[in-house]
Amino acid sequence: MFDRIKEDINSVFSRDPAARNFWEVLFNSPGLHALWCYRLNNKLWRSGWFFLARTCSTIARWLTGIEIHPGATIGRRCFIDHGMGVVIGETAEIGDDVTLYHGVTLGGTSWQAGKRHPTLRDNVVVGAGAQILGPIEIGQGAKVGSNSVVVKNVPSQATVVGIPGRIVKEAQPVNEADIQASRQRAAIAEKYGFDAYAVSTDNPDPVANSIGRMLDHIHLLDAKINEMSSALNTLGANVCEEQLPALNLDDEDFCNAERMAKKQRQQDINQFDPEI
Structure with missing residues (x-):
């Protein structure tokens, strides 16, 4: 006992x-x-x-x-x-x-x-x-x-x-595709300095996970289109190989969310106490 x-x-x-x-x-x-x-x-x-x-x-x-x-x-x-x-x-x-x-x-x-x-x-x-x-x-x-x-x-x-x-x-067997997708997301987050979509391996948000899968799909489509364009140009076609426009990292709507959130919090504080 x-x-x-x-x-x-x-x-x-x-x-x-x-x-x-x-x-x-x-x-x-x-x-x-x-x-x-x-x-x-x-x-x-x-x-x-x-x-x-x-x-x-x-x-x-x-x-x-x-x-x-x-x-x-x-x-x-x-x-x-x-x-x-x-x-x-x-x-x-x-x-x-x-x-x-x-x-x-x-x-x-x-x-x-x-x-x-x-x-x-x-x-x-x-x-x-x-x-x-x-x-x-x-x-x-x-x-x-x-x-x-x-x-x-x-x-x-x-x-x-x-x-x-x-x-x-839900517990799922880890396969090579999942590992590769996880590496791609990590690379994107590192490139832009943050995880823009809050997608991580242990994220319980089903909406964020769905967005992450859509992004994986978009990146895969981009890669395949680039490969097809190169192959067609090799055969004599005149397919534009210009890269997509780079993301504007100074765009507040994209990556300056923290500053905007801070501004919104200050506005909320002023609404209740203008002296702050």
């Missing part, structure tokens, strides 16, 4: 930079207290002491602000950060090393008996206020964004955001 308690406390240190020492975590972590109460209540529940288990879980909810049904299944090193408003339903299943932030609900969408709550595999991270509803499965290592509402299965290593939840990042 003491080894399990020590393991839980160490899991807090590994995921909470605000944790300073053993005693602070022991006495001031409602997520830990809720999990320890749950384990006791779960044993009572499995032994058939349903009323006592539910009563003790209600007391634990009063004390911690976290509601965990004693019939739920929770693995090792689960970390509930802040915790207030977390609700975990009766048939919910949580794997090892899962992280839940405040306001998370693992709820059901049906009043029918049986499996009606979600299953979270190992290393899942669920952001504050997220709602995961129904007998769905969140794959290993997946991440659910804050305030998302997830009602469908999520594959392993994916990132889900929005209402309803949509996958904005």
